[in-house]
Amino acid sequence: MATTAKRTITVHHVRAVLRGAERRGLDTVPLLQAGNIPPLLLGDDRARVTAAQFAGLFRALYRATQDEFLGLASVPSRPGTFAMMCYAALGCRDLGAAIERGTAFYGLFPGGPDLELRRAGSGAAFTVRGAPDRDEDRFLTECLLIIWHRLCSWLIGRRIPLCWADFDYPPPPHEDEYATLFSCPVRFGAGRTGAGFDAHWLGAPLVRDESELHVMLSRAPFELLSRRAYGTTVAEQVRHALAQALRVSPRLPSLGETAARLAVSPATLRRRLQRESTSFQQLKDAVRRDAAIAGLAEGREPIAELAARLGFSEDTSFHRAFRRWTGTTPGAYRVGGCPAGEGHAGGGDRTGELRDRHGRPDGR
Known part of the structure; x- marks a missing residue:
């Protein structure tokens, strides 16, 4: 037997993703069992789980909450919302137009995430303005940033290197995880929460079709949240x-x-x-x-x-x-x-x- 040494996930993220279910009064033990996660691990700050365990928990939470935001925002996001945003963006001429259409799409929903694409000279940034009011662990905020970056890379068929990732809150206890998550310099206590990249990527054409999107969505969102090693560092x-x-x-x-x-x-x-x-x-x-x-x-x-x-x-x-x-x-x-x-x-x-x-x- 040769188990692959894939990256594991800190227990801080396990606790964070459970917050919405806890607020709804759901029993979290069966949810942890769905991911084969021993509940006792939640009491140990240094504990970690495998990607497969976290994916199992994530799917169980999705089924239990029927909310793409997993109860981490005051207003739920109905199942299928992310998929419709992706279909809406797929017909755009380039990545910049796709991002703008996607941010406009989520702006139609009261209480939805406040997303923005900013351009400044040769640089561009995707920002999340203000954390959802029930996202005290910033898990949803960070997921939005990660998913948008990896969705954009998927749409153009090439990984977009990030130049920086900023967060407008103090460093959490697991701050050493962020360099791996974003593969770029990370700064806490900044005046914004967002990630920057070279603006030339905004002109890249989209290379995916609806059949490929259907396959990707069948594995989303965890497929996009998974940490992938691109060999760039x-x-x-x-x-x-x-x-x-x-x-x-x-x-x-x-x-x-x-x-x-x-x-x-x-x-x-x-x-x-x-x-x-x-x-x-x-x-x-x-x-x-x-x-x-x-x-x-x-x-x-x-x-x-x-x-x-x-x-x-x-x-x-x-x-x-x-x-x-x-x-x-x-x-x-x-x-x-x-x-x-x-x-x-x-x-x-x-x-x-x-x-x-x-x-x-x-x-x-």
Whole structure:
């Protein structure tokens, strides 16, 4: 078994997406169960879930609320609204016209999102003016920004690189997630909430037809919310190389080996990762962490075997590293928190230096 080390999602987003259902008095436990998410994880700030788990929760919320905004705005958005906006935009001559038609479409609905396309010289920006009044976590606001960016990229068949992403509120506890979400410099406490890009993209022709739109809508909106690695940053390239290596061997390549693969020196790779606010060790930990969470969520692999597949020679090493990554034990990530999967390792509480099968502390 070789679980793909896809990026996981912070529990902050799980809590945020549940707010609307909670306000409506809906029982959230069955909604979490629909996504195979153990409810106990919501109490741990460092907990994470897989994209598949989050998608399952999202779909369950959509069915329960019958609201495309999931109860996160004072006025619901009836199912089918987003689809009709997409069909309306599809007939435009270029991307700029499509964005303007889409923002005008949502402007027809009282209480709907206040969206705007701004042009300034060689730059353009898509902004969300004022958060919906019930979106205290800003989850809906950020979803609108992400969906519009990725929908625009889908319409023209090319990824639009963002130059910046600004938010008119203080940084949240999970602020380190945003650089990955937007793949551009991120600033909090700005005078606006929006994302900027080169204005030349507004003249790009739309390349999609209605049959392609139908397929995309069958997977929306989570298909558009999913974080995709385009290989446009050094961190994405390194992470991709590490994830590929983990699929075939428990041994992850060293910094020098990865640098050689990317045709740069180790010192250059280290500097470039530092400029992107990360490090080689952080990326190695993230790849192992996400593969571990995915394996635990699938629930078919004994924890001891999962630990060995990820490069740990002992259960205790894996438990220790997993607690460092997530703040809790691997068993808590089994649906229902099945203690049987914990084995005899004692949840990683043993003392002493723990090493993986290659002699590095804590699986490093």
